[in-house]
Amino acid sequence: MRTKLLASLAAALLFAGAALAQEPIKIGAFLSVTGGAAFLGDPEQKTLELYVEKLNAAGGVLGRKLQLVSYDSAGDAEKARTFAKRLIEQDKVDVLVGGSTTGETMAVVPLAEAAGIPFISLAGAVVIIEPVKKWVFKTPHTDRMACERIFLDMRDRNLQRIGLISGSGGFDKSMRAECLKVAPTYKVQIVADEAYGAGDTDMTAQLTKIKNTAGVQAVLNAGFGAGPAIVTKNFRQLAMNMPLYQSHGVASKEFIKLAGSAAEGVRLPAAAVLVAEQLPADDKQRPVAVAYMKAYEARYKQEISTFGGHAHDGLMLVVEAMKKAKSTDKAKVRDAIEATKGYIGTGGVVNMTPADHMGLDLTHFRMLEVKNGNWVPVK
Amino acid sequence: MSAQLAQYLLGGLTIGAIYALVALGFAIIYNASRVINFAQGEFVMIGGMATVSFANAGLPLAAAVPVAVLAAAAVGLALEKLAVEPARGASVVTLIIITIGASILLRGVATLVWDKNLHALRPFSGDTPIELAGATILPQSLWVLGVTFAVVLLLGWFFGRTLTGKAMLATSHNPLAAQLCGINVRFVLLLSFGLSAALGAVAGILIAPITLTSWDVGVMLGLKGFAAAILGGLGSGVGAVVGGLLLGVAESLGAGYLSSAYKDAIAFVILLAVLFFLPSGLFGRKSAERV
Numbered sequence: 001m002r003t004k005l006l007a008s009l010a011a012a013l014l015f016a017g018a019a020l021a022q023e024p025i026k027i028g029a030f031l032s033v034t035g036g037a038a039f040l041g042d043p044e045q046k047t048l049e050l051y052v053e054k055l056n057a058a059g060g061v062l063g064r065k066l067q068l069v070s071y072d073s074a075g076d077a078e079k080a081r082t083f084a085k086r087l088i089e090q091d092k093v094d095v096l097v098g099g100s101t102t103g104e105t106m107a108v109v110p111l112a113e114a115a116g117i118p119f120i121s122l123a124g125a126v127v128i129i130e131p132v133k134k135w136v137f138k139t140p141h142t143d144r145m146a147c148e149r150i151f152l153d154m155r156d157r158n159l160q161r162i163g164l165i166s167g168s169g170g171f172d173k174s175m176r177a178e179c180l181k182v183a184p185t186y187k188v189q190i191v192a193d194e195a196y197g198a199g200d201t202d203m204t205a206q207l208t209k210i211k212n213t214a215g216v217q218a219v220l221n222a223g224f225g226a227g228p229a230i231v232t233k234n235f236r237q238l239a240m241n242m243p244l245y246q247s248h249g250v251a252s253k254e255f256i257k258l259a260g261s262a263a264e265g266v267r268l269p270a271a272a273v274l275v276a277e278q279l280p281a282d283d284k285q286r287p288v289a290v291a292y293m294k295a296y297e298a299r300y301k302q303e304i305s306t307f308g309g310h311a312h313d314g315l316m317l318v319v320e321a322m323k324k325a326k327s328t329d330k331a332k333v334r335d336a337i338e339a340t341k342g343y344i345g346t347g348g349v350v351n352m353t354p355a356d357h358m359g360l361d362l363t364h365f366r367m368l369e370v371k372n373g374n375w376v377p378v379k
Numbered sequence: 380m381s382a383q384l385a386q387y388l389l390g391g392l393t394i395g396a397i398y399a400l401v402a403l404g405f406a407i408i409y410n411a412s413r414v415i416n417f418a419q420g421e422f423v424m425i426g427g428m429a430t431v432s433f434a435n436a437g438l439p440l441a442a443a444v445p446v447a448v449l450a451a452a453a454v455g456l457a458l459e460k461l462a463v464e465p466a467r468g469a470s471v472v473t474l475i476i477i478t479i480g481a482s483i484l485l486r487g488v489a490t491l492v493w494d495k496n497l498h499a500l501r502p503f504s505g506d507t508p509i510e511l512a513g514a515t516i517l518p519q520s521l522w523v524l525g526v527t528f529a530v531v532l533l534l535g536w537f538f539g540r541t542l543t544g545k546a547m548l549a550t551s552h553n554p555l556a557a558q559l560c561g562i563n564v565r566f567v568l569l570l571s572f573g574l575s576a577a578l579g580a581v582a583g584i585l586i587a588p589i590t591l592t593s594w595d596v597g598v599m600l601g602l603k604g605f606a607a608a609i610l611g612g613l614g615s616g617v618g619a620v621v622g623g624l625l626l627g628v629a630e631s632l633g634a635g636y637l638s639s640a641y642k643d644a645i646a647f648v649i650l651l652a653v654l655f656f657l658p659s660g661l662f663g664r665k666s667a668e669r670v
Contacts, residue, residue, distance in 0.1 A: 034495035074495065168640065195640035199599050201590030204390040205634035205642070208514075212383050226497050226591055233589075237508045237517050238386070258499050258591060261506065 420601015
């Protein structure tokens, strides 16, 4: 009797073990595929689908297939929170990759911390990883780094007095605060500071105020989405003959399409993947960047953006961590992600530490300029 | 006049002209039926989005624009026939709520027919800015002001000199008497919806090259057009135009001289102020109830 019980128990455990081995690794994602942040979330979604497919075709991870469970949060923090809850509690995913915008990411951070699930954010603001949170990581460069990269370029061009214009979103406000904070370090003076609302369709009033501020030499627009496109158009309309800088939040051909010819000459910091084929042959990042570009463009017949690159890096970091930890146990994966060293992604070389959950520095953050509707690296 | 002030005024007049067109739409429907059509903003959206679709499908702009306006007018007629006419015996409040529901439906259908992304429409005659009194104005702004002016003149001629227009005016003064005079009040109502939709669509098409268009531009534009209509006096055509222009200029001056972050609030503060202190607006009839 007892042996029968033990035997059936062993058999059950064996089957359960076998079943577990066949169960796919679930990657949970919530992205802004539609809505105002669609040109962030759409390439992110496409990239995740493409690379999950590729990894599965190459045999999966740890002998198991990957399964992508993704929802469209449409740029809405409320929806993001709801979907993240569903991913954690109902879909029981092993890891979260997502949060196209800062607002959505910050809404999900408390959930990830409480549930103890590794969460790699694809959003920009430095507040996501500072103060550092145990389970939260991110792949894009922070807004503070964008400010620093821009101020470095301004210093090279001797632009010392600038006007700042920003929107009302989470990323916009965060980047504005960061720029105000780090400007003195680069001897840049912010002499005008204007703001526009989320749905605003006309920023000529704000730009006129900046134009009429004495001694203004350049304008920095901290934001993403429709706002920067309209600011750029208004900028040209007002014939403001000075440099215009955007953030890496517009590092996509969609921005050039929306702003049209007004985008000529605009400079922005962006991950090198946007100019993959123009990188020198000995650049460490070139192989990864070109491979991503070719794979994405071949599959989707659409030009790449840095946002898809962020998603690629996020997924790969998770996969590498799982391989290193030899398990999908959430705590072990988290530790492995935190120990990432020397991973070359589309954003740059990633070296994470317990205090730095992003791992990028300014070296692979390039300054690009829009020329003839295309990105050109600035020497 | 300082260049800065000139810039604010020009920008304000441009967007004010759009508000004026939307407000005229509100006024025409209100006159015919005492209903405030909160789906007016969606007609603006349909005009812009449809033009983008047709232009992308290969139609030249000169063809895409009239087709889009007709499409919006068709939606307006459908709205009247399917949503408002069956409920014509109901109270005004019920009809207003029906239009709110219709606006939500139209927005939802828009995301299915098109998508949720932003779209740019090519400016009608290029985007080289023109210098005027120290300020710069886009050629598109001149189109906006010019077409609005032409439309206002056209409407003035229509209501003042044609039989149909006079019939609509008569219905707005006294529907019962108009019916007794042989005016088909149902047809007037249908026509008012179609006309308002066309006006809204024209506004949407004019402004799309400047502000980009998407499925939800109608919400804000509709509400601000409504605020302009109230400011000018609901039901008054002159009031709608003056209210729209005043609102646009107030917004622009407020953003320039007060706070740029609260630009949207200016329209609604004005709306509240008008409702508190001058409910019949600038040109509206002061109504009194006989007890």
